Amino acid sequence: MKETASFCKSYLLWFFSLSAILYAYSVGFYNGNNSCSGAEAIVNEVVTKAVKADPSIAAALLRMVYHDCFVRGCDASILLDPSLSNPEPEKNALINLSIRGYEVIDTAKAALERLCPGIVSCADIIALAARDAVGLSGGMAFDMPTGRLDGMISSVQDVSDNLPGTTLSAKEMTQQFAQHGLTQDEMVTLAGAHTIGQAHCDQFTNRLYNFPGSPTGIDPTFHPTYAQHLKSICAVETDSDILVPLDPLSPNVFDNNYFMNGVLGMVLFSSDISLFYDVQTQAMSHLNAQHEELWETKFAKALVHLASLQLIEPGEPGEIRTNCRSRNHEL
Structure with missing residues (x-):
């Protein structure tokens, strides 16, 4: 038994030492x-x-x-x-x-x-x-x-404590991102990913129907014409089947339209529009709307930072899966 334990310990030390040599995170x-x-x-x-x-x-x-x-x-x-x-x-x-x-x-x-x-x-x-x-x-x-x-x-x-939802304020999102080591500017920059993609109606109809304090029931930060357009698509407050593009102008193009749309009140989520009204994030959002190349450069850097969070270090439990859907030797 002792010989077996000694062999296993030696093997693990060799394996983790090999991992340290082989797995050096780099371009x-x-x-x-x-x-x-x-x-x-x-x-x-x-x-x-x-x-x-x-x-x-x-x-x-x-x-x-x-x-x-x-x-x-x-x-x-x-x-x-x-x-x-x-x-x-x-x-x-x-x-x-x-x-x-x-x-x-x-x-x-x-x-x-x-x-x-x-x-x-x-x-x-x-x-x-x-x-x-x-x-x-x-x-x-x-x-x-x-x-x-x-x-x-x-x-x-x-999952629930780590992934911020689409109804958070700019302050709450700043705190969430900070917990993961990302700055407020990185948070605003990465929000621009919403320049592509789609959302289900029930993710934003809280801003179209029965919005608190609004005589029309519509969030007053919405562009009025855009809000009416969305209501014509999302006719039922709880509809979860219909998809709406996040960017109505160029939904499949990675550009800074998210920020230009936000300045006009043409973004879908409460978390999105908050970036254009909060005193701490408003200037950043407007800057990204004005300077597309600057935003894209910042986005690339922020995404690389995001994709490097809490990497498994050599010597910690980790592997190279053969099948991405299951751990090697899964029970």
């Missing part, structure tokens, strides 16, 4: 000695096909990296399916039920496993897919560091 990590120099190209090819088939998937992939990294860090815990040993993973949380794009990650992972099995983590695929989603939608190209490990834990109980 171009899979190039050179890591035996998968085509990794980023494969992810890009898969995401390109997906976005061409359905432009809205770009926004879904951006949302995925945010929902993954804000809960236990960027460890692909959002991807784990329910299992006998873990019947309630993160993806079962109510706020995560609308997450899309899992099949894009699966396709990229399968292609990578054929090329270089056991090398590319699912967490890196999520991050690279989010970066490519920006570029393929017309946004700025930028580098995304790689070398993440996949996590071993995924629990629905970790």
